[in-house]
Amino acid sequence: MMEGRDVPGYDFGAPTVARSPLGSEDLDLLKQTVLFSEEDEEYLRLAGEVLEDQADEVLDLWYGFVGSHPHLIHYFSGPDGQPDDDYLARVRERFKQWIFDTCLRPYDQQWLDYQQEIALRHTRAKKNQTDGVRAPEYIPLRYIIAFIYPITATIRQFLEGKGHAAEEVEKMHQAWFKSVVLQVTLWSQPYVREGDY
Amino acid sequence: MMEGRDVPGYDFGAPTVARSPLGSEDLDLLKQTVLFSEEDEEYLRLAGEVLEDQADEVLDLWYGFVGSHPHLIHYFSGPDGQPDDDYLARVRERFKQWIFDTCLRPYDQQWLDYQQEIALRHTRAKKNQTDGVRAPEYIPLRYIIAFIYPITATIRQFLEGKGHAAEEVEKMHQAWFKSVVLQVTLWSQPYVREGDY
Numbered sequence: 001m002m003e004g005r006d007v008p009g010y011d012f013g014a015p016t017v018a019r020s021p022l023g024s025e026d027l028d029l030l031k032q033t034v035l036f037s038e039e040d041e042e043y044l045r046l047a048g049e050v051l052e053d054q055a056d057e058v059l060d061l062w063y064g065f066v067g068s069h070p071h072l073i074h075y076f077s078g079p080d081g082q083p084d085d086d087y088l089a090r091v092r093e094r095f096k097q098w099i100f101d102t103c104l105r106p107y108d109q110q111w112l113d114y115q116q117e118i119a120l121r122h123t124r125a126k127k128n129q130t131d132g133v134r135a136p137e138y139i140p141l142r143y144i145i146a147f148i149y150p151i152t153a154t155i156r157q158f159l160e161g162k163g164h165a166a167e168e169v170e171k172m173h174q175a176w177f178k179s180v181v182l183q184v185t186l187w188s189q190p191y192v193r194e195g196d197y
Numbered sequence: 198m199m200e201g202r203d204v205p206g207y208d209f210g211a212p213t214v215a216r217s218p219l220g221s222e223d224l225d226l227l228k229q230t231v232l233f234s235e236e237d238e239e240y241l242r243l244a245g246e247v248l249e250d251q252a253d254e255v256l257d258l259w260y261g262f263v264g265s266h267p268h269l270i271h272y273f274s275g276p277d278g279q280p281d282d283d284y285l286a287r288v289r290e291r292f293k294q295w296i297f298d299t300c301l302r303p304y305d306q307q308w309l310d311y312q313q314e315i316a317l318r319h320t321r322a323k324k325n326q327t328d329g330v331r332a333p334e335y336i337p338l339r340y341i342i343a344f345i346y347p348i349t350a351t352i353r354q355f356l357e358g359k360g361h362a363a364e365e366v367e368k369m370h371q372a373w374f375k376s377v378v379l380q381v382t383l384w385s386q387p388y389v390r391e392g393d394y
Contacts, residue, residue: 026339029268033343035350071226123393141389142223145382146230148345149375153232178346185342191389192338196320 004097008090009130012101012114018126020109020116021189027112034182040175041107047159047172048103054158055096061154063092075139087133102179112186119187141191148184152177201294205287206327209298209311215323217306217313218386224309231379237372238304244369245300247359248352252293258351260289272336284330299376309383316384338388345381349374 004010011017031037051058066072067083076091078084098118105111120126124138152173159172189197201207208214228234248255263269264280273288275281295315302308317323321335349370356369386394 030339030343032266033269033340034346069229072230138393141385141394142227142382143230145342145385146227146378149231149378153371153374174350177350181343181346185339188338188342188385191393193388193390196335196388197338 004100007093007097010094010097011117012105013110017113018116018120020112020186022112022116022186024109024112027107030182030185031107034178034185036175036178036182039171040178043168043171043175044103044179046164046168047176048100050159050162050164050172051099051103051155054161055099058099058155058158059092059096062095062151063088065150065154072143075136075143077135079134084133084135087131087135090131102176102183107182115183115186116189118183119190122187123190125190141188144187144191145184148180152180201297204290204294207291207294208314209302210307214310215313215317217309217383219309219313219383221306221309224304227379227382228304231375231382233372233375233379236368237375240365240368240372241300241376243361243365244356244373245297247356247361247369248296248300251355251358252296255296255352255355256289256293259292259348260285262347262351269340272333272340274332276331281330281332284328284332287328299373299380312380312383313386315380316387319384320387322387338385341384341388342381345377349377 004012066076073083076083076088078087101111101114117126121130122139122144127138128135155176156169156173159169159176164172201209263273270280273280273285275284298308298311314323318327319336319341324335325332352373353366353370356366356373361369
C-alpha cells in the first residue's frame with residue numbers, strides 16, 4: 001500500500017511528474033508558519049500505522065460527504081450530469097494512497113514535486129487527463145481550501161480508533177491538521193495570479 | 198468594542214467598502230462544505246463572550262508569533278526593513294475587531310462585502326493604503342492560507358480560559374475553525390486567476 005504501485009494514475013517519483021516551483025527554503029518557511037516540527041513527523045508516522053487498516057472507512061466517509069452534496073459530486077460527473085463511477089473509483093485509490101503519503105513519506109523535493117502534480121490535477125491544466133474522463137475541467141479553488149475543514153475534522157474518530165492515549169491522539173490530529181493546511185497551501189499555487197503566490 | 202467605532206481604518210458597512218463577487222448562494226455552498234450550521238453560530242457567540250476580555254492576550258500571542266518570524270514580520274516593515282510600529286498598532290486594533298466580527302456578526306451580504314475588503318487589503322490592490330504606509334505591497338497567498346493553522350490552534354487556550362465544560366470548549370473551537378477556513382477561502386478570491394475561483 002505504501003508504495004502505491006497498483007494505484008491507477010499514481011506516479012509519485014516518475015520523470016513525467018510536474019516540478020514544483022518551490023524549493024526547500026520555501027517549504028521550510030511554510031513549515032514554520034504552520035508550526036510543523038520533527039515531532040509532527042513522528043506523530044504522522046504513528047497516524048499512518050493507526051490508519052493503515054481503516055483507510056477504506058475513511059474514504060467511505062469522505063465519499064459519502066462528497067456524494068451527498070450536489071455542488072461537490074458535480075466535479076466527478078460526466079457530460080450527462082451523472083457521477084462517473086469509474087472516475088470516482090480511480091480517484092478513490094489515489095486519495096487513499098494520499099493518506100499514506102501524508103503520514104509516511106518524507107516531505108522532500110520529490111514530495112514537493114508530487115504536490116505540484118496533485119495541484120495541477122485539480123486545475124484546467126491537468127484535471128481529467130490522468131483518468132481520460134470528461135468531467136468539469138477544474139475544481140474551483142474555493143472548494144480546495146474549504147475542504148481543509150472536513151478532511152481535518154473527520155479524521156479524528158479514526159485516529160481514536162486504536163486505543164491510543166488522548167494526548168497521543170491529539171498530537172496525531174494536530175500533525176494531520178498542519179499537514180493538510182500545508183498541502184492545500186501548496187495546491188493553491190497554480191490557481192494564483194503570477195507573482196501573488 | 199463590538200461596533201468598532203474607534204478602530205483605525207475599520208469601516209464595516211460603509212459605502213466605500215468593496216463589494217463581494219459572491220452572493221448568498223455561494224456563501225451557503227461554502228458553509229455546507231465546511232459543515233457550518235446554526236449551532237456553530239451559537240457557539241461563536243459564546244466564544245465572543247469568552248474572548249471579550251482576553252482579546253489583547255490573543256493579539257499578544259499572534260503578534261509574538263509574527264514578530265519572531267522574519268519572513269512574516271517582513272510584511273509589516275518599512276522601506277528600511279524595520280517593523281513599522283504605527284502600522285502594526287493600527288492593524289492590531291482591526292485584527293482585534295476581527296475576532297469580535299467573527300464571533301458576533303451575522304454572516305450576511307454586508308459581512309461578505311467586508312470579507313472582500315479584508316481580502317483586497319492583503320493584495321496589491323489595497324495593501325498599505327488604509328494606513329498610508331510603505332510596507333511590501335502584498336502578502337503572498339501562501340501565508341494567508343498557512344495562517345489557518347496558527348490562528349485556529351492558538352485560540353483554544355483562550356476558549357478554555359473561562360471554565361466552560363470540555364464539550365462546550367470543543368464546540369466553540371470547531372465553530373472557530375470552520376469560520377477561519379471559510380474566511381480564508383473568501384480572502385483568496387482576488388488572488389486567483391479569472392474563472393478559477
